[in-house]
Amino acid sequence: MPLSDLSIRKAKTREKAYKLYDELGPYLIVSPSSSRLWRMKFKHRGLEKRLSFGSYPEVSLRDARKLRDDAREVFAEGKDA
Secondary structure: OOOOHHHHHHOOOOOOOEEEEOOOOEEEEEOOOOOEEEEEEEEEOOEEEEEEEEEOOOOOHHHHHHHHHHHHHHHHOOOOO
């Protein structure tokens, strides 16, 4: 299920960091210190890698989705992001 700005803003901190997944790849890590960091996991040449897009709200949900799409284009060309 896709994330919304409202669900991100309402996300409560927990004792341990946890992930909120958006559609098609990016996820937001909500840490106990209230930071919210955008990440995306992908495989390149058989190796699992992670991209960091920045922190929310500096990088909005819309921006994270755009960065996801840009990264997927790069991967489709066979390049590493």
